[in-house]
């Protein structure tokens with residue numbers, strides 16, 4: 001199979017974790033006789049430094065011509081700490097998401113037995129936790145009309161949704177649920193919010209096309225409790241933008257390590273794959289960052305390309321490194337391995353040489 | 355001291371837990387030579403059954419004439435399961451809150467060492483957890499303008515706040531912070547929402563009047579993570595209505611037992627004190643419900659009346675029962691004590707006879 005992959009290394013630890021994913025992709029290509037053509041694009045602080053823009057037109061063009069985008073991380077303290085900065089690294093990612101019409105953010109949350117000790121939750125709550133959050137990414141209150149009065153004594157934000165915005169992400173979520181445990185939970189606040197009632201109505205209609213999927217409904221305040229009390233009850237959680245922001249971040253910490261978590265953003269055009277962690281500038285260049293979030297994002301990318309066996313092998317390789325205690329400093333500050341070593345080990349496993 | 359207390363027993367386990375609080379109040383009155391005059395009012399399913407209304411005018415009048423309201427719980431499955439029911443028990447509480455102008459909901463969250471095993475969190479995260487959530491209760495998106503189009507393909511909810519709504523709860527929260535660890539955290543989403551930016555501006559202004567209070571700011575998605583990762587960092591958390599709904603429910607489960615948690619709602623007139631648990635109809639009349647949530651609500655009521663020594667004695671009594679393993683069935687399903695026994699033990703301790 002021939003595929004074009006846009007690669008955006010970005011800032012901080014972005015390049016070094018993404019480079020491990022490229023090693024893994026190369027090992028997959030070698031073993032399964034695929035050809036992946038990489039085209040590099042600039043984004044973030046790196047792009048500002050080199051071109052003046054956080055998302056040069058060329059990067060966007062590369063992304064639109066590719067089959068998938070592998071992205072590292074962006075953000076640099078020299079821009080964060082400068083209130084006069086007119087362009088900021090984060091604007092690059094927001095513009096890219098918007099330009100590509102990425103309307104769904106997908107965040108798998110799974111716990112690894114060998115990492116239970118790092119989680120704030122007790123071990124008995126962590127067994128068999130394996131779910132995915134589908135968060136609507138372009139609608140709702142974050143993008144609604146905003147108002148302030150002249151005296152700045154009143155302010156408002158409008159949360160609005162229409163049927164098609166809800167339908168398109170719902171179809172993605174239902175299809176994914178069919179490949180999993182066939183249990184979808186819509187999180188809303190339908191006892192209070194009109195937008196939530198619309199979500200519930202539309203999801204009920206969409207559900208008719210997926211009769212093998214069991215659907216249930218949870219209010220967002222209850223969901224925030226259930227994620228801690230009994231996270232293994234979830235399979236696919238579907239929700240609107242702000243609820244998804246809050247709940248996916250809450251869900252991420254129960255695994256014990258933000259460095260392990262991948263994500264995908266899908267939509268109208270090319271899909272984007274990135275670890276949920278940030279650019280972590282303090283660790284940049286030290287070969288200590290955890291590449292697993294990026295490598296598991298690469299597994300999601302392979303699934304997206306229809307390469308399910310390949311994706312599954314990458315996940316097996318990651319599970320093997322964890323069981324073998326080949327982990328980075330964030331997981332074990334005493335007996336740790338370098339970023340590049342983890343990348344080598346996963347690649348060698350994938351290539352069948354280990 | 356002479357004080358008038360409105361008592362609303364309500365539905366389900368409401369009466370039996372509230373009756374334990376009344377025993378405790380009587381013991382306080384005896385020991386400190388106070389006189390508490392109780393006036394009983396109906397609300398909820400009990401009120402619908404007896405009067406046809408979930409909140410009879412007489413109950414509201416009693417509440418307005420009292421110095422504080424002690425309330426149990428409402429809700430009955432015979433109304434929940436009847437979609438044709440025109441009046442519902444919950445309408446009584448909503449109307450009471452509105453009629454009394456209760457604009458701030460206050461939820462203390464503290465962990466007890468002897469209950470750490472019940473929490474989903476590991477013990478090291480639970481030590482020294484002791485914070486209070488101040489949730490705005492009458493504004494924001496839950497009460498904003500709601501719209502749907504005729505075809506029911508679009509819906510919206512408006513979130514709005516004005517300066518005075520933010521100021522009044524902020525003053526309550528800052529005053530409470532001064533009596534605690536002097537650390538207030540405003541939770542918002544000021545990087546995205548206009549209402550959050552207004553909250554931040556108004557809180558910064560109000561903060562000038564409380565120079566001994568250290569103020570910091572947290573985005574709601576980060577707050578949802580921090581509540582699990584490191585809950586002991588919080589002292590007073592101040593936030594708007596919906597964020598408060600989500601975060602206070604999330605916070606409640608880290609203690610390991612919803613039956614232990616009290617709350618207060620304060621505002622323009624008489625303040626209301628109630629456990630956070632519901633009417634739990636399955637347990638009603640069995641003398642097995644946990645009365646601690648109600649008894650700790652009574653401690654909050656005593657604080658509100660300025661009776662700080664008395665409130666503190668009630669809290670000591672509760673801590674003593676827990677350390678002595680005098681607990682209800684929800685805490686220890688094997689070696690448990692009855693609701694009424696816990697009430698007796700706390701009262702005897704308070705009276706100085708234990």
Ligand SMILES: [Mg+2]
Nearest residue numbers: 245246249575
């Ligand atoms: Mg977030």
Ligand SMILES: [Mg+2]
Nearest residue numbers: 221599600603
């Ligand atoms: Mg709630």
